[in-house]
Amino acid sequence: MMLSKTSEYALRSLMYLALQATKEHKVGIKEISQELDLPMHFTGKILQDLVRKGLVASLKGPNGGFFLNHPASTITIMDVIKVVDGGEAFKRCGLGMNKCSDTHPCPLHEDFKVFRDGLARVFNQKTIHDLVQEVGTGHAFIKNLVEVS
Amino acid sequence: MMLSKTSEYALRSLMYLALQATKEHKVGIKEISQELDLPMHFTGKILQDLVRKGLVASLKGPNGGFFLNHPASTITIMDVIKVVDGGEAFKRCGLGMNKCSDTHPCPLHEDFKVFRDGLARVFNQKTIHDLVQEVGTGHAFIKNLVEVS
DNA sequence: CACATAAAGCATATAAATATCCTTTAATCC
DNA sequence: GGATTAAAGGATATTTATATGCTTTATGTG
Ligand code: FES
Ligand code: FES
Numbered sequence: 001m002m003l004s005k006t007s008e009y010a011l012r013s014l015m016y017l018a019l020q021a022t023k024e025h026k027v028g029i030k031e032i033s034q035e036l037d038l039p040m041h042f043t044g045k046i047l048q049d050l051v052r053k054g055l056v057a058s059l060k061g062p063n064g065g066f067f068l069n070h071p072a073s074t075i076t077i078m079d080v081i082k083v084v085d086g087g088e089a090f091k092r093c094g095l096g097m098n099k100c101s102d103t104h105p106c107p108l109h110e111d112f113k114v115f116r117d118g119l120a121r122v123f124n125q126k127t128i129h130d131l132v133q134e135v136g137t138g139h140a141f142i143k144n145l146v147e148v149s
Numbered sequence: 150m151m152l153s154k155t156s157e158y159a160l161r162s163l164m165y166l167a168l169q170a171t172k173e174h175k176v177g178i179k180e181i182s183q184e185l186d187l188p189m190h191f192t193g194k195i196l197q198d199l200v201r202k203g204l205v206a207s208l209k210g211p212n213g214g215f216f217l218n219h220p221a222s223t224i225t226i227m228d229v230i231k232v233v234d235g236g237e238a239f240k241r242c243g244l245g246m247n248k249c250s251d252t253h254p255c256p257l258h259e260d261f262k263v264f265r266d267g268l269a270r271v272f273n274q275k276t277i278h279d280l281v282q283e284v285g286t287g288h289a290f291i292k293n294l295v296e297v298s
Numbered sequence: 299c300a301c302a303t304a305a306a307g308c309a310t311a312t313a314a315a316t317a318t319c320c321t322t323t324a325a326t327c328c
Numbered sequence: 329g330g331a332t333t334a335a336a337g338g339a340t341a342t343t344t345a346t347a348t349g350c351t352t353t354a355t356g357t358g
């Protein structure tokens with residue numbers, strides 16, 4: 001019922017980059033992982049992967065770091081999921097049958113499809129830009145709420 | 150975006166039991182795993198777990214096997230998921246934030262919640278009996294479609 | 299050029315999910 | 329009671345996801 005952590009981390013990192021990074025002001029792994037409460041090295045791995053796949057660019061050295069390679073409005077959520085997890089999850093049968101098919105459906109098919117495909121549609125339409133817009137207006141957050149003890 | 154394989158196997162095994170097993174005619178692991186294309190030993194483990202949790206009963210020896218401990222109409226999909234996976238998945242934030250909350254939402258919250266909660270509602274309402282009914286009428290299947298090469 | 303910085307690359311570690319194997323126990327049949 | 333059947337139980341194996349550490353390479357600074 002969810003994305004892998006890798007996808008989640010990737011999406012949140014990309015949102016952070018969209019908000020904070022420009023080609024002039026790059027952002028490093030340390031900052032991202034600290035601000036978003038993500039495991040640092042693992043986040044690094046994921047971002048390096050996104051660089052290889054072309055979604056993100058990076059530069060080494062002082063003032064180096066990561067930044068978006070394309071406008072945030074051109075990167076959909078599904079783009080990210082596909083790069084990271086490989087987008088097969090949205091085709092699978094909800095009961096794990098070898099094939100999800102309208103002509104040989106499992107007893108959950110109709111109900112499951114509605115939600116699976118609905119979520120896929122949202123993921124296909126929404127871009128990183130759409131997401132961060134809500135953060136910009138203060139209607140949403142990408143940083144964890146800190147528990148006050 | 151999906152259940153664990155363990156939950157999937159559990160649900161399909163329970164459906165098979167609902168269809169094929171009675172207290173008089175029990176069904177063994179071998180039959181279940183062969184008919185449903187499931188790994189035999191793993192399926193055994195899962196069923197033993199369901200016995201411990203009270204959803205299924207079993208008897209050893211010749212003519213032994215598994216059968217439902219309660220009427221199929223009293224076992225919801227969510228009951229099974231909770232026993233097997235522990236039902237936390239339906240409370241998690243879609244972007245993996247430490248807490249899913251209406252007052253500190255992630256940018257995906259509204260969209261994600263609709264589907265997550267919708268699916269949870271279906272899982273809470275549908276019982277094993279509802280599922281197998283569709284199989285009985287030939288509208289749905291629990292066995293894999295065999296590929297003809 | 300020497301040095302500091304930060305990502306890239308790669309190797310490895312840990313944990314969880316998935317899967318198999320083997321021994322033990324209970325039931326049935328003769 | 330002895331043989332057979334089938335689940336229970338527990339140990340172990342494999343795979344995948346998640347996470348960390350260390351070395352190398354590129355970049356900028358003085
Ligand atoms: S066949 Fe199971 S979800 Fe489509
Ligand atoms: S806060 Fe992310 S889904 Fe609710």
